[in-house]
Amino acid sequence: MRNPETFDPLRVLSAAVPKGLRQWEQGLYQQQQGRRALFTEELKGSSAELAFKYAVMRINKDRNLLPNVTFQYDIQYVPRGNSFRAAKMACHLIKEGAATIFGPSDPVVGGHIQSLADSLDIPHIESRLDLETDVKDFSINLHPDSQVMGNSLKDLVSYLNWTKIAVLYQDDISLINLQELVRPFPPKNVEYQFRRAENFTATLLDIRSRGIYSMIVDVRPENLTAFLRAILQIQLNDYKYHYHFATYDIEAFNLEDFQYNFVNITAFRMVDSDNETVRAILNDMEKFTPYGQNILNKTNVITTEAALTFDAVYAFAHGMNDLSRATQLRPSNVSCEEGLSWSEGTSLFNLISMVDYHGLTGKIRFNEGNRTSLKLDLLKLRQDRLVKVGEWTSHKRLNIINHGAFHDFGTTNITLRVTTIESVPFMMPKKQKAAGGHQLDTSSDKGKDPGITGGFNRTGNIHEDYEGYIMDLLNKLAEKLGFHYDLYLVPDNKFGVENTTTLEWNGMVREIIEKNADLAVAPMTINFARESVIDFTKPFMNLGIQILFKLPSGMPVRLFSFMSPLDTYIWMYVLCAYVLVSCTMFLVARFSPYEWKDPHPCVKESGLMENQFSLGNSFWFTIVTLMHQGCDLNPKATSTRMVGTIWWFFTLILISSYTANLAAFLTVERMITPIESVEDLAEQSKIAYGTLDSGSTMTFFRDSKLELYRKMWRYMKNRPSVFVSTYEEGVERVLQGNYAFLMESTMLDYKVQRDCNLTAIGTLLDNKGYGIGTPIGSPWRDKLSLAILDLQEKGVTQELYNKWWKAPGLTCSRDEKNKEGKANALGIGNIGGVFVVLLVGLAFAILIAIFEFIWNARNNSQVDRQSLCTEMANELRFAVRCGASRQRPAFDNSHSSKRRCSKCLKSGGTFVPSALDLPFPPPPPFPSGIHHHHHRENGPICVGIGGMGGGRPPSPYDYDDT
Known part of the structure; x- marks a missing residue:
């Protein structure tokens, strides 16, 4: 974008005037059938003036356009800012019969001339940037307005995903024009810093110190070469920097010094020199003698001001041609003194406003005096030349046709800046590796200088300091693609998450967005939020979220664990069955005649019958058979035998099932955890749980739509202490107990295999992958993706995984006591309850024996007529004899x-x-x-x-x- 004066060819004419900045006015006259048209005297050396003359000459030669009209021109000069003299000269041209006034470029003088033309109904054609948005009655402007400029720049900033931008300008008019960037309000994640570029070197140094790599530059054309020289002097010309020049004439400048260092230079243009029609006009213009070669610059392209002047003359000619078909053309007969308006001025203005043709600057159409249907080509500097990479229109906005051009730096002698993060076993210092490959102290040293250098065929000693899966993978990719890299740790030690309030990113994602790094190579998860601001390669590792928990120290010893094989209800049912069967046996035996027996069979008609299944004997028979012991009571009747048989069958199944289940319970150690799934974790409140702060796992729960995960996120959000800054901190909290860590399965697998006190709970909560982060549109994404797929097909990535996860001697030795199929020996803690039952039973039997002893002594004392104590003493003396x-x-x-x-x-x-x-x-x-x-x-x-x-x-x- 230029200063309003720099785009107007009339200003360039004034620059050729010695010792004075002058503006010029053009009066265009028409003469029919030999009538003369008066133009001002020519200003030599101006491309805009020469384009004006060439347009007049071309129109006069065109028999299809105004065949009976010959244009002549007159040129007058006016000092800059001298509105009085400019108005006086304009009145002179109008009095001489001028049909249209072109210019001037000065915004102050142009405003006065426009008011004068409105009062006399004289069409006024301009080709300058007009900052006033009011509709003018008789003014037509071919230059794009400030809104078009602002929208095109905002679309480019959005596409390039710039978040921190320096805007350099030289005068207030440029500042006013660039304010469209921040209207109505810029996005919250975009920061603009406006700088007046008075001293180019000092300004660029200040921008570099602020860590800004994206710039919009709007300086005067005569100072643009000096600005480019300042860039080279302080060496801000590598691939990290991007300069967008707000000029439509970037092709007119020599950029040879910037072609081979991969610096990003972009600009819009209005003249599509690749168009065949435009190219034909330029080729014919070059043959215009004697000034044709001076119209085009050294790069054989026409400047925008010259092209706009050419199109302005043709717009007037097309309007005059339409007017000539409707009426006879007559010179204007008005003057400033009389104040009368031109009768045909309104018709001519309307016809000029209705023209529709293709000029050097594209489609020429107007709406209320302003240019419409405008198309801008987006150019970018490549190694050989400026190439078209996209185009912008007011309807379709920005359309990029070559995305790779913005980040394709080639692969020859390219050194990429790579950011990573310390994370075992992906990236870890060698000096922190513990003996035996167990726990590693991988706390981040945030004060460490991130300038670690490495790459293919490099001379650095990175392998002496860092190692891990990421380091090996990065070396494989660098070797395959042939690039070098500078490696540094992300300053805030975070992967990257968006702040929902400020909409700003942190961690490695921010490093990529702000172009501090070209690649982010780390165990960084690919998700929707990150994919919307940066690009990712194909995943080099697949994973999911899982729960890390500490194994309990062992199943607690229970004295009555022998009762575990059967449920409490089963024990109750067995007891009820025992009572039921015993009572049934007693009743059936009482009713069956075959269970009654005469105790004195030799005594006839004794009348004494005896039944062996008394109530006590029935309970005794049932309990003895339940215990699979012998009994002196044998059923004789069919009914009692049926009861006994069914009971024996019942006890056979029961005892067999109990014995088998007892072996499973007591011979195989089961490690029972308080939680078995994510549902168990969410439903309880005794065990705290959390994730890595500013990681994809936290984002997963925060953005989840499932009620279970939303509930867990509310729990974690209300307890910020459950979040940890590193994986190592999370693992340490798990080992301390009463904490579950939700982490990615790859990291979890590594920790579990190296610490036998840890275990994985449940299944994966989701499926995702690790990818390498790149800027949006970076060609390295596709190159790295193809290289990753090739390494995966060859098994290289699996070899690296086995190396860092399953290497022999690095995993912990878990208890292998059951590998040989031998049952564990039962301890007193397992079956001690049986001994307790035995002791209690013996004690109870002794108490019963004592009771029987006392009861028998009491009966005998009554028979023998002795005291109870004497009888008990006699019985006791006899009982304690050992014979x-x-x-x-x-x-x-x-x-x-x-x-x-x-x-x-x-x-x-x-x-x-x-x-x-x-x-x-x-x-x-x-x-x-x-x-x-x-x-x-x-x-x-x-x-x-x-x-x-x-x-x-x-x-x-x-x-x-x-």
Whole structure:
């Protein structure tokens, strides 16, 4: 973009006048059938003046355009800013019959001339930048307005994703014009810094110190060469810097010194020299004698001011041609003194406003006196020349046709600036590697100088300082593509996330956006937010989010773990079944006649029947069979046998299932964690959980639409302390306990394989990949993507993964006690409860025995008429003797008649059961001192043992080993 004066060819004419900046006015006259047209005298050496003369000559030779009209011209000079003299000269031209006034370029003088033309209805044609937006009645301007300039620049800034921009200008008019960049408001993530460029070197040094690499330059054309020289002097001419010049004549300047250092230079142009029609006009213009070669510059292109002058003359000619078809052309007969308007001026102005043709500056159309349907070509400097890389129109806006041109620096002797981040095992200092490959202290040294240099065939000693997966991958890519690189750590030690309030990015993403780095090679996740501001290569590693948690120290020892194989409800059901079956057996045995037996079968009509399945015996039978032990009770009836069979089948299945499940519970150690999935983690509140601050995992939860993840994000957002700045900090918090770290599976896998106290919980929450970040439109994206795909197909990336994740000797030795298929030995902690049950049972049996002892002594004391204590003492003395049998102390015979034997018969003799009828082995022969005798009391006959007194049944105490 130029100063309004610099685009006007009339200003260039005035520059040729010695010692004075003059503006000129042109009066164009028409003469029909030999009438003369008066023009001002020519100003030699001006391309705009020569283009004006060439246009007049070309129109006069064109028989299809105004065949009966000959144009003549007159040239007058006016001093800059002298509106009075300019108006006086304009009145003179109008009085002489001028049909149209061209110029001047000075905005102040031009405003007065425009007012004069409006009052007299004389068309006024301009080719300067007019900062006034008001519609003028008789003014037509071929120059694009400031809004077109501002929109084209804003579209370019948006495409290039510039966020920090320096705007250099030289005068107030340029500043006013460039203010369109910040209207109505610039995006929040875009920062403009306006600088008046009085001293080019000092201004550029200040911009460099501020870390600004993108500039919009609007300086006067005569100073543009000096500005380019200042760039070379302070060496701001490498690929990191981008200069967009707000001039339409960038092709007119010598840029040879900038072609081979890959500096970015862009500009818009109005004259499409590649168009065949335009090229034909320029070739014919070059043949215009004697001034044709002076119209075009050294690069064989026409300046914009000369092209606009040419198009202005042709616009007037087309309007006059349309007017000549409608009426007879007559010179204007008005004057400033009379103040009368030209009768045909309105018609001529309307016809000029309606012209539609293709000129040197593109399509010529007007709307309310302003240019419409304007097309601007975007040029960019390449190694050989300026090339067209896009075009801008008011309807379609910016259309880039060659995206790679903005970042394609070639690969020969190119040194790329690469940013990365310390992250084990991707990028880590060698000096921090611990013995055995276990825990590494990889805390970021933020004060470290990031100027680490490396690359293919480089002489640096980067391998002595850093290593890791990223370093190996970067070396493979550099070797394959043949570039060098400068490596540095990202200053804020962050991957990059957008601040939702300020819309600013941090971390490595910001480094790419601000062109501080050409590549971001790190375990950086590809996501939508990052992809919208930078480009990514194909992923070199696929992954997902997973939960890192600390393994519990072991399953807690439970004394009654032998009860674990069966659920509590099952134990209750077994108890109920035991009671039910026992009662059923008792009832069925009572009703079945086959379970009743006469205890004295030799005594006819004794009337005594006995049932072995009393209530106690029924419970005993059930519990004994449940424990798979022998029992002296055998069912005889079919019904009771059916009950027993069903119960045995039930106990067979139950005991077998219990035994099998007990082995699984007690012989295989199960590490039970409090959480088994992300749902468990979200539903509880005892275990804290968090992510890496300013990372893609945090972004995943923040932007997720799933209610589960939104709930987890609300939890983390309300507790900022759960976020960590590095992976190592997160792992350390996990090891401290009561914390779960949501991290990427690749990093998690590395940590789990090197620390046996860590484990992965659940499955992957998503699927994504790591990619190399590049600026938007960078050709390195496609080159690196192809190289990555080639390395993946050859298995190189997998080899690197195995090297840094699964290398022998670097992983921890986990417990392998079950690898040989041997069961673990059971400890007292596993089955100690069985011993507790045994001891409790024995204690309970002893208590029952004591109760039975006391109860029996009480009964005997009543029979023997002795005190309870005396009876208990006698029984206790006899019981504590260790012999198999001893002589029991004799009782008083006077009381023997009061004891009764359980085998008494009412009459008919004595029944002595044989050994076959006894349910127990026969007693040994009576020792000496013990007599077998019979006695009868009132009829019944009893079988007794001498020395025992009455009818008490024999006891082991009745025998003596002497």
